Amino acid sequence: MEASVFDDIFFPHTADKYRAAPLAEQRERYLAHLKATGTRRSALRKCANDQLSLVRLLDLKDGDRVSRSWIEAAAALWAQPRGRRCDRAASSKTRDRFVSHGVRWLTFLGWLEDDGDCRHPHHGEVQAFARWSRQDRGLSDATVQSYCKAADHFFGQLAAKGVRLSAVGMADIDDAMAAEHERGAWGRRTRHDYAQRLRAFFLYAEMRGWCRAGLAAGIVAPRFMADEGVKGLRREDVVRRWRRLGATARSTSATGPS
Template sequence: MRSVGITQGENRFLRRGIQWLRFLGWLDEPEQEHHAHHGEVAIFEKWLRQERGLSTATIQDYCGAADRFFFWLAGKGTPLDAVQITDIDDAVAAEHRRGAWSRRTIHDYAQRLRPFFLFAEARGWCRAGLAAGIMAPRFMVDQIVPKGTKRDDVLRLLASVQGDRPVDKRQRAILMLFVTYGLRAGEVVGLRLDDLDWENEVIRVRCPKPGRTHVWPLSPDVGNAILRYIREARPTGLGRSLFVTSHAPIRPVGRKTLGKIVRDRLAGISVVSGRRGTHALRHAAAQHLLDQGMSMKVIGDFLGHRDPSSTTMYAKVNLAALREVAAFDLEGLA
């Protein structure tokens, strides 16, 4: 007798069907749960997008923190205009007691509440001075050394995408960008066909913040992987985004898709513990450059760090020095 549960193939079919219905606008999805101050957060979100021009990821972080605070505040029955700094302190402390977040995550949560309360103060929604009183838990940047994927695992990861399937060609190009340049997921998502200057052998990368575009030398191995994907695997006539989904409905890939690619590929080579997202490959790229003797200044420029201790001018990069980095022996990554 057949089990009541559905098979993996059936589950995949259902997911694809739901994607199609959502794409066509035919999916009647349940409304998300809202708190009493959903309207204020929506106004804040619109301001961040239209007036500040922040990236979608940053807007989601700020608004997500505000939503989380108001869902917590609903349990106390306190309106926004009566919120005190002790309420904000209690909300942050509650996350600490819950024990599900790291100290860094709790620190970021408190920091992300500040922009909303600055906005709310300017509009008279809450008491003045709340934003200035928000004290994020102490967290030293160098308190935890970032854990990147081990070099041997990076080599095995790239070896796992040597196949001739279209999905392998796309994923190899994506992984080469992460491993070689240490790009962020948002930077890879934002790449367009026009960002590849084949004649001058450079690639333009837009940081998910307004007004910043970086130029990196295009290494032959990365260029060949991208070119193979474009010529042999990328569907045509679907806009200028470099990477698109491999299944219908075809559209530009998102950050979550890239994270899933990395996690699934690492799981495929039996790497199932530790940090396994796209940022782990970024840390692995930085560690490799450091092991090769590159200075922290050059590494900071190469990874696009904003910290002044890494680079004094974020947008000005020494291409000559970076070409030395791009020319490094990839030690089997090609």
């Protein structure tokens, strides 16, 4: 088998890990481009590390459109203590390098979306949903980002049609889901996750009276096969759910049978 760029810049065991991680072909293609332009091995390693961190923080899938603001948000998480397997926070210079690597890589792939193109009339509603998800539901920053990313993507499509949130109907949501299917860039698992995240937003929107009632219940996530890369729960989500179950069990035990 022909040696990859990962084999050139990492020891074998580490190279195997990078090759097995998501979007390996897209990451390696850009690293090969850099290597061909004379980029040093140490710089290639840093870029490879930053690529993989960005993929995991934004849960990137093949063909995703990403704005610079999302990369900067991921960099802010990555720069925190222990955000990059380090007890200290990253310097501003190191964080800027992370953003630069992400921007250049996604530009190379044609996935970078201009922030101006990502603006839509419902930015305030999405930010309110983000605050509620963090403060009331206790979701992690990475999870909240993925939910907001889905909402922003949907509202970007909606803005092009001139439809406001208050006027959204099931046909608009179905059309958005169908458009992603026809585009062919997302697999069933990605479309499933997109539908689940949209449903979470519309549950909140209904609660606030921003849209018609019943939209969330009408969003049906596409089915996917068991071998299509089902992603496990995050450790913090497992712990949180376990604690809630324990609290419920203790409450039931204390009140006794009805």
